[in-house]
Amino acid sequence: MGSIDNFMELNVSELNEHYVRLKEKYDEYKSQNLNLDMSRGKPCSEQLDLSRDMLDILKSDEDYRAKDGTDYLNYGGLDGIPEAKELFSQVLEVSTKEIIIGGNSSLNMMHDTIARAMLHGVYGGESPWGKLPVVKFLCPSPGYDRHFAICELFNIEMITVDMLSTGPDMDTIEKLVSEDDSIKGIWCVPKYSNPDGITYSDQTVDRLAQMNTKASDFRIFWDDAYTVHHLTEKADQLKNIFAACKSAGNPHRVLMYSSTSKITFPGSGIAMMAASEENLNFFRKQLSIQTIGPDKLNQLRHVRFLKDMDNLKVHMEKHAAIIKPKFSMVLNKLESELGRKNIASWNEPKGGYFISLNTLNGCARDVINMAAEVGVKLTKAGATYPYGKDPRDRNIRIAPTLPSIEELEKAIEVLCLCVQLVSIEKILS
Ligand code: PLP
Numbered sequence: 256m257g258s259i260d261n262f263m264e265l266n267v268s269e270l271n272e273h274y275v276r277l278k279e280k281y282d283e284y285k286s287q288n289l290n291l292d293m294s295r296g297k298p299c300s301e302q303l304d305l306s307r308d309m310l311d312i313l314k315s316d317e318d319y320r321a322k323d324g325t326d327y328l329n330y331g332g333l334d335g336i337p338e339a340k341e342l343f344s345q346v347l348e349v350s351t352k353e354i355i356i357g358g359n360s361s362l363n364m365m366h367d368t369i370a371r372a373m374l375h376g377v378y379g380g381e382s383p384w385g386k387l388p389v390v391k392f393l394c395p396s397p398g399y400d401r402h403f404a405i406c407e408l409f410n411i412e413m414i415t416v417d418m419l420s421t422g423p424d425m426d427t428i429e430k431l432v433s434e435d436d437s438i439k440g441i442w443c444v445p446k447y448s449n450p451d452g453i454t455y456s457d458q459t460v461d462r463l464a465q466m467n468t469k470a471s472d473f474r475i476f477w478d479d480a481y482t483v484h485h486l487t488e489k490a491d492q493l494k495n496i497f498a499a500c501k502s503a504g505n506p507h508r509v510l511m512y513s514s515t516s517k518i519t520f521p522g523s524g525i526a527m528m529a530a531s532e533e534n535l536n537f538f539r540k541q542l543s544i545q546t547i548g549p550d551k552l553n554q555l556r557h558v559r560f561l562k563d564m565d566n567l568k569v570h571m572e573k574h575a576a577i578i579k580p581k582f583s584m585v586l587n588k589l590e591s592e593l594g595r596k597n598i599a600s601w602n603e604p605k606g607g608y609f610i611s612l613n614t615l616n617g618c619a620r621d622v623i624n625m626a627a628e629v630g631v632k633l634t635k636a637g638a639t640y641p642y643g644k645d646p647r648d649r650n651i652r653i654a655p656t657l658p659s660i661e662e663l664e665k666a667i668e669v670l671c672l673c674v675q676l677v678s679i680e681k682i683l684s
Contacts, residue, residue, distance in 0.1 A: 259273060259596065260595050260596065261595060261596060261597045262596045262597055262598050262675075262678060262679065262682060263597050263682070267683065270679050270682060270683060271679075271683075273675075273679065274676065274679045274680075277672055277675050277676050277679075278676065280672055281625075281629065281669075281672050281673070281676060284629045284665075284668075284669050284672070285628070285629045287629075287630075288630060289629055289630035289631060289665065289666075289669070290630050291630060291631045291632065291658060291662050291663075291665060291666040291669075292632045292657065292658065293631070293632065293633055293634075293653055293654050293655065293657075293658060293663070293666050293670075294632045294633055294634045294635075294654060295634070295654055295657070296449070296517075296608035296609060296654040296656060296657075297521060297654070297656065297657045298517055298521065298574070298578075298656055298657070299577065299578070299656055299657050299658070299659070301577050302574055302577050302578065302656070303520060305570065305573050305574065305577075306518075306519040306520055306560065306570075308560065309519060309556050309557065309559075309560035310556075312556050312559045312560050313552065313555060313556055313559065318555075318559070319552070319555070321336065321337065321338070322337075322338075327551045327552060327555055328552070330547050330548060331547075331548060331551075332548045332549075332551050333539060333542060333543055333546070333547070333548050334355040334356065334357075334535070334539055334542065334548075335354070335355055335356025335357065335527070335549060335551075335554060336356065336551050336554045336555060336558070337351070338554070338555065338558040339356040339525065339527075339554040339555075339557065339558050340354050340356055341558075342557075342558055342561060342562075342563065342564075342567075343356060343513070343525075343527045344529070345564050346482060346483060346513065346564070346567070347479065347482070347497075347511055347513060347527065347529045348495045348497070348498075349497055349511070349529040352532055352535075353497070353529050353530065353531065353532060353535065354527055354528070354529045354535075355527065355528045355529075355535055355538065355539070355542075356525060356526075356527050356549065356554055357525070357526045357527060357528060357549050358525070358526060358549045358550060359514075359522060359523055359524060359525065359526065359550070359553070360514065360516070360522070360524075360526050361478065361480065361512040361513060361514035361516070361526035361527070361528075362401055362405075363526065364512055364526050364527075364528050365402070365405065365476060365478065365512055366405050366408075367545075368476070368510060368528070368538070369405055369406075369409055369411075369440075370409070371538070371541050372384045372439070372474070373385035373390075373409050375541065376472065377472050377474060377534075377537070378507055378531075378533050378534045378536075378537035379471070379472060379507055379533070380471070380472030381471070381472065384411075384439055385409075387437065388437075389412060389437045390409075390410075390411045390412065390437060390439050391411065391412040391413070391414055391435065391437050391438045391439065392406050392411050392412070392413055392414070392438070392439065392440045392441065392442065393414050393416050393423070393428060393431065393432070393438060393440070393441040393442070394406070394413045394414060394415055394416065394441075394442055394640075394641045395416045395417070395418050395422070395423035395424075395441070395442065395443065395448075396415045396416065396417070396418065396639060396640045396641060397418065397450050397451060397611060397639030397640060397645075397650045397652070398418075398442060398444065398448070398449065398450075398639060398640075399442070399444055399449045399478070399639075400634075400638040400639060400643075402442040402476070402478070403442075403640070403641045403642070403643075406641070407642070411439075412437075413641035413642065414431065414438070414641075415640060415641050415646065416428055416431075416441075418448070418451055418453060420453060421453075421455065421456040421458065421459050422443075422445070422448075422453060422454075422455035422456060422459035422460075423441075423443070423455075423459070425458075425459055425462045425463070425466075428441070428462075428463075428466065429462065429466045429467075432466055432467070432468040432469065432470070432473060433466070433467050433468065433469055434469060435469060435470075436469040436470040437470070438468070438469070438470060438473065439470050439472065439473055439474065440473065440474045440475070440476055441463075441475055441476065442476050442478065443455070443463070443475060443476065443477050443478065444478045444479075444480060444481070445460070445477060445478075445479060445493055445496070446479055446481050446482050446491060446493045446606070446607070447481040447484060447485075447491065447604055447605065447606035447607025447608075448481075448607065449480070449481070449607065449608065449609055449652075450609035450610075450611040450634075450639055450650075450652040450653075451602050451604075451609075451611045452602045452603075452604025452605065452606065452607050452609060452610070452611065453602070454491035454492075454493055454605075454606075455493060455494075457494040460493070460494040460495075460496050460499050461494070461499055461503075463475055463496065463499075464496055464499035464500040464502070464503040464505060464508065464509070465499075465503040465505075468508075473508060474508060474509070474510055475496070475500075475508055475509045475510065476510055476512070477496055477509050477510065477511040477512065478512050478513075479493075479511055479512065479513045480512070480513060480514065480516070480517070481517070481606055481607040481608065482513055483518065483567060483568070483571050484517060484518075484571065484574070484606050484607055484608070485571065485575060485605065485606040486575050486578070486579050486582055486604065486605055486606045486607075487575075487579075487605045487606070489605070490605070490606065491605050491606060496509050496511070497509055497511060497529065497530075497531075506531045506533075507530070507531045507533060507534050509530065510528065510529075510530045510534065511528065511529040511530065512526070512527070512528050512529075513526070513527055514526035514527065515557055515561075517574075517608065518561070518567070518570065518571065518574075519557060519560070519561075523553070524553075524557070525549075525550075525553055525554050525557050578655070578656050580660060581655040581656060581658075581660055581663055582604070582610065582655055584655075584660055584663060584664060584667070585610055585653060585655045585663065585667050586601070586603055586610065588664065588667040588668065588671060589601050589610075589612070589667070589671065592667075592668070592671035592672075592675070593671055593674060593675070596675070596678075598614065598615055598674060598675065598678040599612060599613060599614050599615070599674050599678075600612075600613050601613065608654060608656055609652050609653060609654055609655075610652075610653040610655060611639075611650060611651075611652055611653070612650070612651040612652075612653055612670075612674075613649045613650055613651075614649045614651065614674055614677070614678065615649065615678050615681055615682075616647045616648065616649050617647070617648050617649070617681060618648065618649060618674070618677045618678060618681055619636050619637075619645060619648050619649050619650055619651050620636035620637070620648050621673075621677045621680075622651060622670070622673045622674050622677045623635070623636045623651060624636075625673040625676065625677060626666075626669055626670055626673045629669055631665075631666045631669045631670065633651055633652070633653070633670070634651070634652040634654065636648070636651075638652070639652050651670075653667075653670070
């Protein structure tokens with residue numbers, strides 16, 4: 256197919272001609288009975304293989320013992336083993352007193368934090384959030400669908416805030432939180448954000464830490480899920496928000512979360528939460544009713560396997576070596592198929608798990624449906640926005656890690672065809 260530049264400069268018959276040619280290609284794919292999935296950010300099997308040695312790393316009785324002789328085969332240790340606190344406090348840049356190591360899922364920890372806030376309030380708060388007539392959360396979007404699902408479950412009203420290249424739109428946020436005391440929190444994926452791949456600027460971090468909130472019990476849910484997940488040698492630097500909150504006199508404002516889901520095994524990793532000692536003591540009391548303690552053996556396996564920050568870095572470089580060619584392939588294809596056509600834009604993430612594609616307004620849903628018809632599954636339309644409603648119907652989240660590079664190439668070709676077909680329909684309508 257000859258190269259076609261800016262769609263906006265083509266006349267009706269040129270657009271129609273192009274449409275027919277693209278449609279033929281699309282029908283060809285239809286006959287191939289494809290079954291390709293780019294919908295969820297899961298590691299591929301080669302990535303999982305990187306951590307296989309962890310599975311039988313604990314062998315002798317001595318391997319199950321702490322330095323002080325504590326037997327990890329038995330009950331004990333409500334908030335995680337010291338060895339895990341030592342390692343992951345360095346990952347999150349907090350002290351060992353400011354971290355709890357939990358079970359297998361950070362999402363679970365976030366859910367439980369909100370459930371407890373609804374039932375019991377938060378440290379220093381005046382009332383359980385659930386007793387208030389309305390509770391609202393700020394949701395920088397596009398964002399992580401499962402954060403929004405937690406809000407929906409607890410009937411927390413979500414306010415969509417635009418993401419800018421520096422992070423969420425802080426002018427809007429500062430205004431909203433200063434005026435409305437029912438706004439109790441904000442979701443943030445501050446590094447290599449899901450799905451935009453944006454790392455918040457220092458100024459954004461400072462403004463979040465310093466802003467005046469009408470609610471005295473406002474909390475930032477800082478989901479640092481992709482903190483060590485770099486794709487390039489020159490990693491993005493994220494300013495330490497906890498330190499910024501402390502200097503701003505708001506030490507209890509931030510609750511930080513992360514996990515090893517995309518370091519070792521998703522669903523069988525370990526999750527962590529970091530916050531002020533006061534916040535954590537408040538949670539520990541509730542946690543002690545909920546559980547006798549987390550899976551210490553999995554924590555131990557992780558520490559023995561990941562060892563220290565230097566080794567963790569090497570491990571993450573191995574992940575990057577596997578997935579970077581997939582990201583590059585997607586980006587090259589997007590450029591060759593959609594570049595200069597003026598119908599789509601996308602980010603080039605330096606880390607994380609996603610590429611975020613924006614179509615012309617009003618096209619994303621049709622593109623996703625059209626791709627599904629030929630067996631290419633993408634994240635549901637609207638999923639990256641509160642209530643599943645993308646106000647501009649333009650965002651498509653591409654998750655390149657799971658499929659093989661061959662499958663991915665085909666899936667992106669189909670996606671690019673669909674973007675062009677739907678764009679032409681839109682321009683001609
Ligand atoms: N937070 C973000 C931003 C994610 O993208 C994901 C998974 O995709 C999670 C949390 C889930 O983490 P976990 O497996 O620790 O529950």
